[in-house]
Amino acid sequence: MSERIDVAVIGGGPGGYVAAMRCAQLGLDTVCIDAWKNSRGRASLGGTCLNVGCIPSKALLESSEHFFQIKHKISAHGIHVDGATVDVPAMIARKDKIVTTFTTGIASLFKKNNVKSVLGTGKLLKRSDGDDVWRIEVTNGDDTQIIEAKNVIVATGSAPRQLPMIDIDNEKILDNTGALALSEAPKRLGVIGAGVIGLEMGSVWCRLGSEVTVLEAMPDFLMAADQQIAKEAKKIFSKELGMAIHTGVEIQSIAINKNTVDVHYKDNEDQECQLEVDKLIVAVGRVPHTEGLGIQENGLEVDERGFIVVDADCRTNLPNVYAVGDVVRGPMLAHKASEEGVSVAELIHAGDSERQTDINQVANFNTVPWVIYTAPEIAWVGQNEQTLKEAGIAYKVGQFPFIANGRARAMNAGSGFIKVLADAENDRILGVHMIGPHVSELIAEAVMAMEFFASSEDIASIIHAHPSLSESLHEAALGVNDRALHI
Ligand code: FAD
């Protein structure tokens, strides 16, 4: 490729592929360079999200939840199933098929939108003074090509954070890739880190029969969530699912034996403990991925944790170089990455004027929804009680339990509740927190309400279908001003 193109996107995950498509839709000549290969060495677009993240994890969460329901819950409906078994390889094959459908789907979308797709690792070459294009060296095995682009969008994503005392082999010590590809449920599964991946992947294998022990360093459970929700979640995961969750631990060492893994740790009372498991998932966070990108050569600014530094519009310190998604600050979520991708594409198309702003233009992080796809699901948007107290903001609380919701009871899914936090002075919604059935879908109403600066009174005065799970949000909003009806 010798011609000068308008935009080169490095990375084909939800940040990069969406940015590339939007650029092309806007008439910009666009290339997307992505290094991900499937087991047959072919390009597999979609990044972490499609290959080893959002989509495969949700496929296994869905399958394993069916099995758990059949084994433990379906008899409440008067349906008795004896001898239900699980075929893990078939479950994994179904997951792989979904992944392939979506990764090849992006390749088709690229064709349809005129995005040129290049397989390989992209590196920004050092730019000489006076150059008005960026030269990107793309390496794929022994092949190398140079792409010249006026604008570059870096969307190289993130990688699992490693523990210093052990290497991931994806045989016995697993990261998300290994945890999504087991051929059978291990008898005993250890999980280090009770974060989003630890809980989702721990749930999958726990539902399929593994004895799961989760070891978490922080003194409290799910510290990013509202602590009332976190407490409810811990209770349900321990009692209903049977997960053993230990918080406040300090991992001392991990030893791989012939058939087992030994984890030595200090518990929250400083006692020396040992956990023997068959497999161990390490899910202790993710780090920005910038290896081999040519950062140092060009003086691309990164912060002390390795994230590429960007302004509110995702501009880096280099001219016409932007960065989006997990490789920059903000929540490591696919929908945040895509939103930034679209926004940067539109900025480039508009000619990126002199506009510099302190206001976050791209995504309002306060209204980015979070969802944990456990059972029950957990979802939230905005501030929680801890952050409001810390900021000294006076607030009112309305809460409604699913046990009092007709639809939830009909579904045999009465665990959990919805909580609405509203400003004590003007009633504006400051945060909404949910644990319960299908809250991954219910949270959208709360996001919409917050984006439109709604008050709890606004949600309270909207008619919600009956019987529906959404009535719980209605009742929680009514509850902010002590007007709940069914509790
Ligand atoms: P990535 O998806 O990581 O994509 C980066 C791409 O860039 C990769 O294809 C990589 O190969 C490529 N690349 C890197 N360097 C180069 C280079 N130099 N040259 C060429 N290509 C390069 N988020 C949610 O919102 N919802 C979920 O349910 C969810 N579930 C998750 C489950 C798991 C198990 C994991 C691990 C993550 C999950 N996430 C979820 C997070 C989500 O996957 C990420 O936030 C999202 O993928 C970030 O998108 P991105 O485009 O920034 O980076």
Ligand code: NAI
């Ligand atoms: P995380 O940040 O959610 O959780 C990591 C956990 O590991 C934390 O609770 C942390 O305290 C703990 N930890 C760190 N070091 C430890 C140690 N030495 N010993 C014991 N515990 C330790 O990170 P996770 O689960 O790896 O996921 C990474 C990111 O991927 C998430 O933050 C999220 O952005 C994204 N993701 C999103 C999902 C979703 O939206 N449903 C699903 C999965 C991942």
